Amino acid sequence: MNFQRKKTKKLWLNNVPVGGNAPIVVQSMNNTDTRDVEATLAQIHDLADVGCEVTRVAVPDQVAANALAEIVRQSPIPVIADIHFQAKLALLALENNVAGLRINPGNIGSEEGVRKIAQLALEKNIPIRVGVNSGSLDPEIRDKMGGINSDSMVASVLKFCRMLEKYDFNDICVSIKASDAKLTIDSYRKLAQEVDYPLHLGVTEAGTPKEGIVRSAVGIGTLLAEGIGDTIRVSLTADPLLEVETAYSILKSLGLRSKGPLLIACPTCGRTEVNLQRLAEQVEVLLADIVEPIKVAVMGCPVNGPGEAKEADCGIAGGKDLYLIFRNGRIIEKVDQEHALQALMKEVELARQRYLKDLKK
Numbered sequence: 001m002n003f004q005r006k007k008t009k010k011l012w013l014n015n016v017p018v019g020g021n022a023p024i025v026v027q028s029m030n031n032t033d034t035r036d037v038e039a040t041l042a043q044i045h046d047l048a049d050v051g052c053e054v055t056r057v058a059v060p061d062q063v064a065a066n067a068l069a070e071i072v073r074q075s076p077i078p079v080i081a082d083i084h085f086q087a088k089l090a091l092l093a094l095e096n097n098v099a100g101l102r103i104n105p106g107n108i109g110s111e112e113g114v115r116k117i118a119q120l121a122l123e124k125n126i127p128i129r130v131g132v133n134s135g136s137l138d139p140e141i142r143d144k145m146g147g148i149n150s151d152s153m154v155a156s157v158l159k160f161c162r163m164l165e166k167y168d169f170n171d172i173c174v175s176i177k178a179s180d181a182k183l184t185i186d187s188y189r190k191l192a193q194e195v196d197y198p199l200h201l202g203v204t205e206a207g208t209p210k211e212g213i214v215r216s217a218v219g220i221g222t223l224l225a226e227g228i229g230d231t232i233r234v235s236l237t238a239d240p241l242l243e244v245e246t247a248y249s250i251l252k253s254l255g256l257r258s259k260g261p262l263l264i265a266c267p268t269c270g271r272t273e274v275n276l277q278r279l280a281e282q283v284e285v286l287l288a289d290i291v292e293p294i295k296v297a298v299m300g301c302p303v304n305g306p307g308e309a310k311e312a313d314c315g316i317a318g319g320k321d322l323y324l325i326f327r328n329g330r331i332i333e334k335v336d337q338e339h340a341l342q343a344l345m346k347e348v349e350l351a352r353q354r355y356l357k358d359l360k361k
């Protein structure tokens, strides 16, 4: 599946490109206390291990801002400082060489504060994300434009961008998140027509995994499918590692990034002859360490399974006494239950090797 991506400017978060023709970047946010350098770095390493490419840390006070020096020095991925209200913390974060800043210029305290931040960020070549949420609109605009809606969201964020542009600062990324998926979608659609800055997508405060994953997939996925968005963060009330996994699932579903196998499983029906959920979970565990983007199918019956999963590189179809192993929809082996998973993994390895060979062509 190929989507026509809206052309945006490219910026760099250290060595990670965002926007332009760069792959869509997966971000998360630490939920550690930034003042605790050890715990924050440990979580950054965990995030990086699951594929997080950029992380953000909250900087609520001077101790946290000072801690950034060591966090940035040791982090394996770019670190963005998230700062509200206090320009001096943003300046300290810039001095400590963060890869990026996330601020809302409208609440940073003073015009002079914004000027100093823009000037130092320009000098140090550090991008700024202008991040507006439905709860942090410009009050004047919100009141004039009928409250919180996509028009007041866009007008607010454009006003905040202008506060930086005024000082010749254009190394900007923009986000305009709401907790409501529809408002998020409408706002980004309008914003994408107004600016060519890279857009950071997210549905804010999406909630616990059960609701939040769906809401994020709908909000972020819809926009990505329209070619809007250069970097994404899934916000969940959960371990941030799950945010990264979910982000990749969304990107993989749209064929926009390939990281690890795509597991296809049938929904089951009256023909299902095995405990498919258990079988799929077992296969999922076995695939966990594979990084190649191969498609593996787990199907519930040997009659229709291989045909229904023709697009998979390989798969298994479970029957009452018989398991079929198939490759590109063609049955290649019949095995008993005891040897079924082993036989599937042999096929997975062959699919992995085929993928690597194709890459070299």
Ligand code: SF4
Binding pocket: 266, 267, 268, 269, 270, 271, 272, 273, 299, 300, 301, 302, 303, 304, 305, 308
């Ligand atoms: S693969 Fe078989 S069990 Fe699964 S949905 Fe199709 S017909 Fe039903």
